[in-house]
Amino acid sequence: MTPGTHSRRRRKAARASRIIESDQIHPPEGVPLTLPVARTGVRFSAQILDLILTLITLIAIVIILSWLELFDDTTISAVIALLFFFIRIPYYALTELAWNGQTFGKRLLKIKVVAHDGGPLTTHAIVLRNLTKEAEVFLPATLLLTFSWLSGWQAWLAIGWIAICLLVPLRDIYARRLGDILAGTHVVHLPQPVFLPELAKSHERSEKFSPDFVFRSDQLDHYGAYELQTLETLLRVGPPILHKQRKRYANTRAIVTQKIRTKIGYAEAIPENKQEAFLRAFYAAQRKHLESKQLFGDRRADKYHAENSDGKRQ
Amino acid sequence: MSQNDDALRSARFRAEREAKWRNLEALVSQAETRSTRRMGYHDVRNLVDLYRQATTSLAIAREISLDKALLAYLEALTARAYLTVYAPQTPVGGVMWRFFSKGAPQALRRSGVLILLGVVCMGLGVLAGYLLYFENADWFYVFMPTELAGGRTPEATTGDLLDAIYSDTSVETGALGAFASYLFSHNTRIAFLVFGLGLFLCAPALILTFLNGLTLGAFLALHVERGIGWDLGGWLSIHGVTEIGAICVACAGGLKLGSAAMFPGMRSRADSLRHAGHDAAKLAIVAAFMLIVAAILEGFARQMVQDMVWRYVLGWGIGALWLSWAITTGKERIS
Known part of the structure; x- marks a missing residue:
C-alpha cells in the first residue's frame, strides 16, 4: 500500500467520525444531546414540496388575474415571473419566521432550521438564508430549464455554478449550502419522542409470565446488547392485524425461539402458544443480566463480546 | 409490584421518572405551539427544571439501561426540550x-x-x-x-x-x-x-x-x-x-x-x-x-x-x- 492511499483512507475515516459527531450538540448541562443533521436528500424533498405549494398558489392567482383581464398575452411571461417572485420571496422568509425555522415542506418532513451555535434563530439569519436561496436554488433551476438557449461560454458558466451549488452541501459535514454558512444555520431532523411501554414488566396477562422459564447465568452469557435490542424490536412490533402477516410473524417468532433455544442450550421444548411468553421472559432475564454486567464495567455490545475481550487480553 | 420488577434496576429507574418525562413532553409541545412567552410562570419554570432533570436521566439511562425504546424516547425528548429552552421563537411582531x-x-x-x-x-x-x-x-x-x-x-x-x-x-x-x-x-x-x-x-x-x-x-x-x-x-x-x-x-x-x-x-x-x-x-x-x-x-x-x-x-x-x-x-x- 502506498503512503498516498494510506493517508487518504485516514482522512476518510476522520471525515466519517466527524459526520457522526455532527449529530451531537453540547448544551451547558454537560450531557451531549442528539440532534441529527438533515442531509441533502430530505432537504431537497422539502424544497420540492415548497415549490409545488408556491406553484399551485401561483397558478391560482394567474387564473384569477387572467379572468379579471388585468394583463394580455404579450406580457404573460413577465407577469408570471413577477408573481412567482413575489410569492416565493416572502413565503420562505415568513413561514420560517412564524414557525421558528420550518416552512410547509419542512413541517411535513419534520425537519427544522437551527442556529449553528445552538442559540435562537435570528430574523437576520432567516432572511439571509432565504435571500441566498435565490442564487443557490432558483438560479440553478432556471439555468437548467433554459439550458438549451445558452451559448457556449454561458453554458459552461451555468454548469460551473450548478456544480458549486450541488457540491457545497454534499461536501459539508452539516450539509449546509452557502446561504446556511453565511447565515450561521443548519437543518436538523426534529426528533419525535415516542413513549412505549416497558417490556420487561409484568402485565395483565401475568399467567403467561409464569416462572416456568428459568434461565441459568451461563445461559445468559451468549448474547450482547445488539441481540437483546433486536429481540426488543421483534417483541415491540407484535402480531400484525392482517391474517396473512400474522402467520408470517408467528413463523418468525418460532424461528427466533428455536435459534435462542439451540444457542443457550435450553432443553425443554416450547409449544407455540407459549413462545411469546418465553421470549418475553428471556428478554427480561437477558436484560437484567446484561445490565448488571454493564454496571460493573462489562459492556457487551454483541454476541462476539467473548472473542473480542479474549483478543484484547492476548 | 412483582419480584421481577423490583429486580430490574433500569425498569425501576424508569418507573420513578416516567411521570416527569411525560409532563415535560406536554410542556414542550405546549411551548412549541404557543411559544414560551404566552405560558405561565410556573409552566416555564417547570419546563426548564424538567429539561435539566431529563438530561440527567438521559445520562444515567445511557449507562444503566439497554431498553432501546426508552433511550430513543429520552434522546428525542431532551433534544426537543433543548430547542424550546435554548432556541425559542424570536418575536415576529413588528x-x-x-x-x-x-x-x-x-x-x-x-x-x-x-x-x-x-x-x-x-x-x-x-x-x-x-x-x-x-x-x-x-x-x-x-x-x-x-x-x-x-x-x-x-x-x-x-x-x-x-x-x-x-x-x-x-x-x-x-x-x-x-x-x-x-x-x-x-x-x-x-x-x-x-x-x-x-x-x-x-x-x-x-x-x-x-x-x-x-x-x-x-x-x-x-x-x-x-x-x-x-x-x-x-x-x-x-x-x-x-x-x-x-x-x-x-x-x-x-x-x-x-x-x-x-x-x-x-x-x-x-x-x-x-x-x-x-x-x-x-x-x-x-x-x-x-x-x-x-x-x-x-x-x-x-x-x-x-x-x-x-x-x-x-x-x-x-x-x-x-x-x-x-x-x-x-x-x-x-x-
Whole structure:
C-alpha cells in the first residue's frame, strides 16, 4: 500500500467520525444531546414540496388575474415571473419566521432550521438564508430549464455554478449550502419522542409470565446488547392485524425461539402458544443480566463480546 | 409490584421518572405551539427544571439501561426540550416596522461612504459617456445595448425621440403587465449583478456601475444634442432617481461584501464576510424595495404625469424622501 492511499483512507475515516459527531450538540448541562443533521436528500424533498405549494398558489392567482383581464398575452411571461417572485420571496422568509425555522415542506418532513451555535434563530439569519436561496436554488433551476438557449461560454458558466451549488452541501459535514454558512444555520431532523411501554414488566396477562422459564447465568452469557435490542424490536412490533402477516410473524417468532433455544442450550421444548411468553421472559432475564454486567464495567455490545475481550487480553 | 420488577434496576429507574418525562413532553409541545412567552410562570419554570432533570436521566439511562425504546424516547425528548429552552421563537411582531424604522436606515448610514462611492462611480460614468458622445456619436452604439435603446438612436428623428418621451404605452399592455416588464427590465438585472459581483473583490461592481453610467451619459448626450435634454431629464427623473439610487445602494452592498473579503482586519475572512452580511442583506432589501417603487413609478406615474415640470418635481421629491428617510430615521439617543 502506498503512503498516498494510506493517508487518504485516514482522512476518510476522520471525515466519517466527524459526520457522526455532527449529530451531537453540547448544551451547558454537560450531557451531549442528539440532534441529527438533515442531509441533502430530505432537504431537497422539502424544497420540492415548497415549490409545488408556491406553484399551485401561483397558478391560482394567474387564473384569477387572467379572468379579471388585468394583463394580455404579450406580457404573460413577465407577469408570471413577477408573481412567482413575489410569492416565493416572502413565503420562505415568513413561514420560517412564524414557525421558528420550518416552512410547509419542512413541517411535513419534520425537519427544522437551527442556529449553528445552538442559540435562537435570528430574523437576520432567516432572511439571509432565504435571500441566498435565490442564487443557490432558483438560479440553478432556471439555468437548467433554459439550458438549451445558452451559448457556449454561458453554458459552461451555468454548469460551473450548478456544480458549486450541488457540491457545497454534499461536501459539508452539516450539509449546509452557502446561504446556511453565511447565515450561521443548519437543518436538523426534529426528533419525535415516542413513549412505549416497558417490556420487561409484568402485565395483565401475568399467567403467561409464569416462572416456568428459568434461565441459568451461563445461559445468559451468549448474547450482547445488539441481540437483546433486536429481540426488543421483534417483541415491540407484535402480531400484525392482517391474517396473512400474522402467520408470517408467528413463523418468525418460532424461528427466533428455536435459534435462542439451540444457542443457550435450553432443553425443554416450547409449544407455540407459549413462545411469546418465553421470549418475553428471556428478554427480561437477558436484560437484567446484561445490565448488571454493564454496571460493573462489562459492556457487551454483541454476541462476539467473548472473542473480542479474549483478543484484547492476548 | 412483582419480584421481577423490583429486580430490574433500569425498569425501576424508569418507573420513578416516567411521570416527569411525560409532563415535560406536554410542556414542550405546549411551548412549541404557543411559544414560551404566552405560558405561565410556573409552566416555564417547570419546563426548564424538567429539561435539566431529563438530561440527567438521559445520562444515567445511557449507562444503566439497554431498553432501546426508552433511550430513543429520552434522546428525542431532551433534544426537543433543548430547542424550546435554548432556541425559542424570536418575536415576529413588528419585524417590518423595526426594519424600516431602524435597521435599514442605520445600515444605510453605516454604508454611507460606499453608497457615495457608487454615486461617484455612476456620475463619472455619466460624464464620460456624455463627453465621449460629443467627441464621436458612434460611441453611442458601443455603450447602448440595441434592445435597450428601442430605436432611440442617433439615426432617429427628434420627433420620434419626443414621441417616446411623451407616449402612453400602458394602454396597450395593461397596467400590471407594464409594471412587471419594467421591474424585470435592464436596471433590475444590473442591480442584481452589481450586488452579486461585489463579492468578487469589488472591481466588477464598480466597473458595472461605471458602465451603466456610460450608457446613461450617452443617452443623455443624444437628447441634449437635439435640444430636448430637459424633456429627457423629466422622463428619466420620475423613476430614474429612485432606480439609480437603488443601483447605487446595491453597489454599496456589493462593495461591503467585497471589502469584507479583501480587508478582513482582525477577523478571519469567513467571519468578516458573515459580519458584513448583516448590512449587505439590509442594503439588498432596500435596493429591491426601491426597484419595486421605481417600477410602480415607471409603470403608472410616468404615463399619468405628462408635464415635464411635474415629472421633475415628483421624481426628485421622492428622491428627497428617500434621502431624508436614510438620514433622519432610526437614530438612537445615547443617554
